[in-house]
Amino acid sequence: MHAEQYHPIDIKILDKNADLSFNIFSKVQGSDEGSYVLYASKEARYRDKVRELLQSSELMEDLYIHEEDLMVYFEYATNSMRDYVINSDASPEKKMEKVYDLSRDVTHQFFEANSSPEILRGSGQVVELMEKCMSDNKLGFHGLSRIMEKDYYTYTHSINVGLYCMSFALKMGMPADEVHELGLGGMLHDVGKSKLPQEIINKKGALTDEEFQVIKNHTASGMEVIVGLGCYGDKVCQMVGQHHEKYNGEGYHQGLAGEDIALFARICKLTDVYDALTTRRSYKKSLKTMEALTIMKTKMGHEFDPKLLNSFIRMMGPEA
Numbered sequence: 001m002h003a004e005q006y007h008p009i010d011i012k013i014l015d016k017n018a019d020l021s022f023n024i025f026s027k028v029q030g031s032d033e034g035s036y037v038l039y040a041s042k043e044a045r046y047r048d049k050v051r052e053l054l055q056s057s058e059l060m061e062d063l064y065i066h067e068e069d070l071m072v073y074f075e076y077a078t079n080s081m082r083d084y085v086i087n088s089d090a091s092p093e094k095k096m097e098k099v100y101d102l103s104r105d106v107t108h109q110f111f112e113a114n115s116s117p118e119i120l121r122g123s124g125q126v127v128e129l130m131e132k133c134m135s136d137n138k139l140g141f142h143g144l145s146r147i148m149e150k151d152y153y154t155y156t157h158s159i160n161v162g163l164y165c166m167s168f169a170l171k172m173g174m175p176a177d178e179v180h181e182l183g184l185g186g187m188l189h190d191v192g193k194s195k196l197p198q199e200i201i202n203k204k205g206a207l208t209d210e211e212f213q214v215i216k217n218h219t220a221s222g223m224e225v226i227v228g229l230g231c232y233g234d235k236v237c238q239m240v241g242q243h244h245e246k247y248n249g250e251g252y253h254q255g256l257a258g259e260d261i262a263l264f265a266r267i268c269k270l271t272d273v274y275d276a277l278t279t280r281r282s283y284k285k286s287l288k289t290m291e292a293l294t295i296m297k298t299k300m301g302h303e304f305d306p307k308l309l310n311s312f313i314r315m316m317g318p319e320a
């Protein structure tokens with residue numbers, strides 16, 4: 001079997017007391033070919049031994065599942081997480097941390113492990129769990145920022161944008177179905193980057209002009225992916241396709257302007273830029289909240305819907 005048939009998993013999101021419905025593998029140390037051996041079996045006769053193994057504080061290895069079990073793994077993880085979010089006495093922050101780990105694993109599989117786009121169908125369930133964590137509206141932007149990954153990766157950036165979109169929608173008093181769609185569209189807004197050369201996506205330094213022209217293809221490519229899955233509504237598709245349009249008409253890929261840009265895409269544009277400014281990259285430091293908002297207002301104001309930008313800035317205050 002080839003290495004690409006196995007996918008890394010995040011052991012933190014597993015319910016250590018539940019019965020496994022898939023086998024777990026470890027990688028043979030020093031193996032250039034990417035050989036894997038069985039680490040924990042789903043067979044009933046090994047259940048007690050597997051529970052003891054997964055609960056061990058000495059669990060340090062990177063673990064994997066076979067490609068054919070990927071959807072089973074995420075169904076298992078999502079169901080376990082749902083039970084935790086609904087029934088646990090943990091704080092909203094602690095619950096969101098666990099859901100963040102799950103969403104990070106879903107998007108990591110898609111962007112970094114070359115999984116099928118079918119894995120994105122589970123994003124709606126993850127967003128529902130996020131909604132449950134945020135339902136009392138206590139987390140806010142600053143509560144979320146303490147949970148989010150501070151280094152910029154395509155997959156963690158996508159989660160962050162989805163969470164910021166949802167928090168903004170809640171603060172605006174938008175209906176529950178729109179909060180959900182904004183979260184989903186935010187999580188999926190960069191799916192088109194999966195179609196671009198990984199050496200450009202993962203480049204450590206700033207992009208050249210030629211590389212940036214390639215990057216600009218990701219909005220159109222993302223629309224192809226999302227529409228092809230056939231399970232998302234127009235608002236989510238618009239966020240994927242229009243989140244780089246600018247209010248003054250100088251964005252891409254359609255050159256839309258003003259309110260010709262869909263409302264949800266205008267919201268996504270705000271949260272996309274804010275998270276990009278406040279996360280670290282190899283060639284730039286992360287900005288603090290007020291630094292980022294000042295740049296968005298004074299140097300980039302022409303890119304955003306001015307009413308939404310003002311609302312966004314107000315909601316980033318300490319009381320938020």
